[in-house]
Amino acid sequence: MGMLTTSGLSVSFGGKRAVDSFDLDVKAGSLVGLIGPNGAGKTTTIDAITGFVPAQGSVLFDGTDISGLSSTMRARTGLGRTWQSSELFDDLTVMENLQVASERVDVRGFLRDLFRPRNDDVSELMVILESLDLADSADVLPTDLSHGQRKLVGVARALAAKPKVLCMDEPAAGLDTEESQTLGGRIRALVDGGLSVLLIDHDMGLVLTICDYLYVLDFGQLIAEGTPAEIRANSKVITAYLGERHGGGSDPTGDDGAPVDGAPVGEVGVGE
Amino acid sequence: MSTTSASSWLTPKRIPALVAGILGVVLLIVVFANADQTQAIVLGLGGGALIAAIALSITLNYQGSGVVNFAAGAIAMYGGYVYYGLRVNGQLFLPPIPNPLAPIEGIAHLAGASSFSLPHIPVFITLAHPGQGAAAFGTFVQQPAMPVWAALVISLAVLVLLGLAFHFLIFRPLRRAPVLAKVVASVGLFIVMQAVIVLRFTSSAKSVAPILPSRPVHFPRGVSLPSDQMYLVLIVIVVTIGLWALFRFTRFGLATRAASENEKGALVLGYSPDFLAGVNWVASTVLAGFFGILAAPINQSIDPITITLLIVPALAAALLARFNSFIVTMAAGLGIGMLVSWIQLVSNKSWFPKAGGSALPGLTDALPFVIIIVVLALRGKSLPTRGSIETIKLPFAPRSKGAFPATMVLGLATIALLFVVTPIWRLSIVNSLVGMVICLSLVVLTGYVGQISLMQMALAGIAGFTLSKVADAHHIPFPIGPLLGATAAVVVGLLAGVPALRVRGVNLAVVTFAAAVTIQNLIFANPSWSGLKGASVNSPSIFGFRFGQNDPWTKLTGGGKGLLPNPWFGVFCVIVVMLLALAVVNIRRSRIGRHMLAVRANERAAAAAGVSVSGTKVLAFGVAAFIAGIGGALSGYRFGSVTAGYFGAIPSMIFLAYAYLGGISSVSGAMVGGIIVAGGILTTVFTNWLHISEQYTLLLAGIGLIIMAIQNPKGVAGAIRDGVHMIRRRRDAKGAVSSSGADSVPVEVAV
Numbered sequence A: 001m002g003m004l005t006t007s008g009l010s011v012s013f014g015g016k017r018a019v020d021s022f023d024l025d026v027k028a029g030s031l032v033g034l035i036g037p038n039g040a041g042k043t044t045t046i047d048a049i050t051g052f053v054p055a056q057g058s059v060l061f062d063g064t065d066i067s068g069l070s071s072t073m074r075a076r077t078g079l080g081r082t083w084q085s086s087e088l089f090d091d092l093t094v095m096e097n098l099q100v101a102s103e104r105v106d107v108r109g110f111l112r113d114l115f116r117p118r119n120d121d122v123s124e125l126m127v128i129l130e131s132l133d134l135a136d137s138a139d140v141l142p143t144d145l146s147h148g149q150r151k152l153v154g155v156a157r158a159l160a161a162k163p164k165v166l167c168m169d170e171p172a173a174g175l176d177t178e179e180s181q182t183l184g185g186r187i188r189a190l191v192d193g194g195l196s197v198l199l200i201d202h203d204m205g206l207v208l209t210i211c212d213y214l215y216v217l218d219f220g221q222l223i224a225e226g227t228p229a230e231i232r233a234n235s236k237v238i239t240a241y242l243g244e245r246h247g248g249g250s251d252p253t254g255d256d257g258a259p260v261d262g263a264p265v266g267e268v269g270v271g272e
Numbered sequence B: 001m002s003t004t005s006a007s008s009w010l011t012p013k014r015i016p017a018l019v020a021g022i023l024g025v026v027l028l029i030v031v032f033a034n035a036d037q038t039q040a041i042v043l044g045l046g047g048g049a050l051i052a053a054i055a056l057s058i059t060l061n062y063q064g065s066g067v068v069n070f071a072a073g074a075i076a077m078y079g080g081y082v083y084y085g086l087r088v089n090g091q092l093f094l095p096p097i098p099n100p101l102a103p104i105e106g107i108a109h110l111a112g113a114s115s116f117s118l119p120h121i122p123v124f125i126t127l128a129h130p131g132q133g134a135a136a137f138g139t140f141v142q143q144p145a146m147p148v149w150a151a152l153v154i155s156l157a158v159l160v161l162l163g164l165a166f167h168f169l170i171f172r173p174l175r176r177a178p179v180l181a182k183v184v185a186s187v188g189l190f191i192v193m194q195a196v197i198v199l200r201f202t203s204s205a206k207s208v209a210p211i212l213p214s215r216p217v218h219f220p221r222g223v224s225l226p227s228d229q230m231y232l233v234l235i236v237i238v239v240t241i242g243l244w245a246l247f248r249f250t251r252f253g254l255a256t257r258a259a260s261e262n263e264k265g266a267l268v269l270g271y272s273p274d275f276l277a278g279v280n281w282v283a284s285t286v287l288a289g290f291f292g293i294l295a296a297p298i299n300q301s302i303d304p305i306t307i308t309l310l311i312v313p314a315l316a317a318a319l320l321a322r323f324n325s326f327i328v329t330m331a332a333g334l335g336i337g338m339l340v341s342w343i344q345l346v347s348n349k350s351w352f353p354k355a356g357g358s359a360l361p362g363l364t365d366a367l368p369f370v371i372i373i374v375v376l377a378l379r380g381k382s383l384p385t386r387g388s389i390e391t392i393k394l395p396f397a398p399r400s401k402g403a404f405p406a407t408m409v410l411g412l413a414t415i416a417l418l419f420v421v422t423p424i425w426r427l428s429i430v431n432s433l434v435g436m437v438i439c440l441s442l443v444v445l446t447g448y449v450g451q452i453s454l455m456q457m458a459l460a461g462i463a464g465f466t467l468s469k470v471a472d473a474h475h476i477p478f479p480i481g482p483l484l485g486a487t488a489a490v491v492v493g494l495l496a497g498v499p500a501l502r503v504r505g506v507n508l509a510v511v512t513f514a515a516a517v518t519i520q521n522l523i524f525a526n527p528s529w530s531g532l533k534g535a536s537v538n539s540p541s542i543f544g545f546r547f548g549q550n551d552p553w554t555k556l557t558g559g560g561k562g563l564l565p566n567p568w569f570g571v572f573c574v575i576v577v578m579l580l581a582l583a584v585v586n587i588r589r590s591r592i593g594r595h596m597l598a599v600r601a602n603e604r605a606a607a608a609a610g611v612s613v614s615g616t617k618v619l620a621f622g623v624a625a626f627i628a629g630i631g632g633a634l635s636g637y638r639f640g641s642v643t644a645g646y647f648g649a650i651p652s653m654i655f656l657a658y659a660y661l662g663g664i665s666s667v668s669g670a671m672v673g674g675i676i677v678a679g680g681i682l683t684t685v686f687t688n689w690l691h692i693s694e695q696y697t698l699l700l701a702g703i704g705l706i707i708m709a710i711q712n713p714k715g716v717a718g719a720i721r722d723g724v725h726m727i728r729r730r731r732d733a734k735g736a737v738s739s740s741g742a743d744s745v746p747v748e749v750a751v
């Protein structure tokens, strides 16, 4: 039994099926990749799992059905996510961004804070920032960071909530090859430390090297699944990625409605 | 708009309209069984036509430039006054134009040269002189100065110019701004138009002669309708069909529709979106203003408020039509007008809710509010959908450093000042302190959580009325009374706030404004609550020490009675402001503050971080209502009474303007906001030192709000903060090698 299991997960937008009957399984302590061309339904899958879009089908988290829970409650049970376009809280410092995710508010604490705000302990969060080389930026506003650093802050914020499963939406998009490899190493380290990860990325090189298992989506349909070696050899995947219909058709947008700045899929060597 | 799912016409989106339609039909069947009810419904057509026209103007604006124009009713009212001035007095009034010579004159007066006078900018341009009239019905009636057609033509020309001015001066610079910035600008426009009319014509009603012929037109079953109302309905129908045809069949209309979806669409059709927006602004201004002119005579009088507030039913009608269909907008407008008229009729029936023996007032205003809240709550989602995020860029909310010593120093200095200044200044300090409390409530709700509220003064009023009618009436002693009032404000704030959890951005502004109008008319204007003079509030006392505004007091040095107002009341206000200010600073410094700013920045990301978005909003609504309630209790004590005019929808808008101008995201901004409120310290500087009339405060607040919306600065407090920060940096740079100080976050310097 996996940490995160979906069965028959479907999402439609005005009659159009963005995700169609998707069965996915993330085993405890494993790194599972979810790949597919732009507009394939990857982000929508994460949205459905984390409760940001109404979906049919069931989502089991650590054995319990969470499909009735709000996104907040899903996050609190230990289902974390990052966003394709970081979505940081720009008015808060990097450390405060992490604190939002790690701290709960209750009425008693709130009343006490009105008179005497607690000095919340941030040492654990500092450890997270250090592990991502962000320690120097703790008191900086996200708007003053580079794109790569912002993406890392997004990951750090998700980790601050101490998730059991982390869904990452293109954490390496917009990073250069070196940054992206470092990030890959870090994700792998997290998984080796016991975290279960569902990773979306366009960087096929990255995904094929670090993942334990892969799912491939196209037009909302699962077209292949298997180990990296199996996926490399899969002819359907190769056509989906190198086929003619690329470059047109879908209108991929980031979560803020802006065009996604990910690397074009076709360029990545699939069969290497 | 999705037209893809043709398979089923019963989409969830259509349910509200469907339910409204079914209810309407049922009501019609019930009502037409009865002749006098039929008559009442038909008599609602005139009012409905005006609502429909304002709603059409809103829809037109929305289509043309994406603005939800809160000022559409004010524009109709303004049009009515332009015509009134011309027709009755033969004068075209000018909006106040700042006179650069006025401050010079003020300084001269200050120096003692009280007869010194420099030229003034004219207020009216006289085009014709009123003739002398004969006595009619025992009163002296003035002959109108100008024929109808001339007054009408000039009025329409003025409206065209106004539309152009709105476009070029306000909304064109805002064309790429977030929708909410446009709303804030339109609130500013509302305040400005209202202030200009009050400055030129005072706020009392003026009587106007009819334009359209008025004689009864008879229908079957004994129903009749005055012909002027009938013409009004016919005109609105013709205009609607015209607009429909224009948008359906002409390139211009197609281009406007295309532009409202995306800018390129219009360019393809050969129009610049800017041109389209401009034309639509002119059209919508002329439309609203023209109906204001035609409709004012139906009530035989015009005042600055009645037509202005028709914005609420008009927004309800436009919302029902999704700011999209002209025909539905018109039908909804007429329908609301008829329903209102019907409610007025049945309010005489025995089963109708009563207050103090007479029918409960304000239920007619509750109707559009109910429509708005039902439609929006059904359509809304508790989290925004992907890509639909629409936020206003709010100024940075700094974490205060050294707030405690700064508050103590400022507080003690103010207390000392209260005992030495003259009564006029003492009064203005108290007014500013009360204003600061209301502004603090907006800092929490709008500044920290990003929820625009146009009902804070109505909530303050709830507390004031509770203090008067519940606490005082039952002899509940001082500290408990105002707290009880504030609790009542929290209850009402949450009642209005909870449905608003599914509503955000512009729609939230609409909901809260409708709530404010409803509270104002349903509760404050309730004759059994507030008489003509308002409901009285007993002065506060503790251990037998009375410290109300007008309680006598003994001087600290030398003994003897001091001049009123009593400075001890000011001391009380200072203590309240200090406590609340520190609490609001602490909110920002603690967990809840971070959660609030997270919700303000990005609701979806906040939810993914485990923040309860609804919980945070509810808490903010509650805290803000509590603070506003304390402000309401203070102002009750300050005036010794609470009145409907002081608390309500329009004051709520105006306070948003003050808070915005001061700096809505910080406590120091609320302090500045309090200083600039009408009757506050700045007003006294204006009137006492610069000899600028107090009435200009409002006008300046409205203009300031518009400028803020366009320039998006951080408010006065933010500007001061930046200045101080820059000086510090420079000083630091001179000293040791600057460390990471330059890129660390600016903290609020308590000023």
Ligand SMILES: Nc1ncnc2c1ncn2[C@@H]1O[C@H](COP(=O)(O)OP(=O)(O)O)[C@@H](O)[C@H]1O
Binding pocket: A013, A018, A036, A037, A038, A039, A040, A041, A042, A043, A044, A045, A250, A251, A252, A253, B385, B386, B387
């Ligand atoms: N809120 C929405 N409304 C309508 N269509 C959407 C919405 N969100 C995503 N889609 C559509 O669903 C499809 C899948 O999108 P997405 O999940 O973003 O793909 P990916 O992340 O794989 O690039 C796309 O065709 C996209 O246009």
Ligand SMILES: [Mg+2]
Binding pocket: A042, A043, A044, A084, A253
């Ligand atoms: Mg995506």
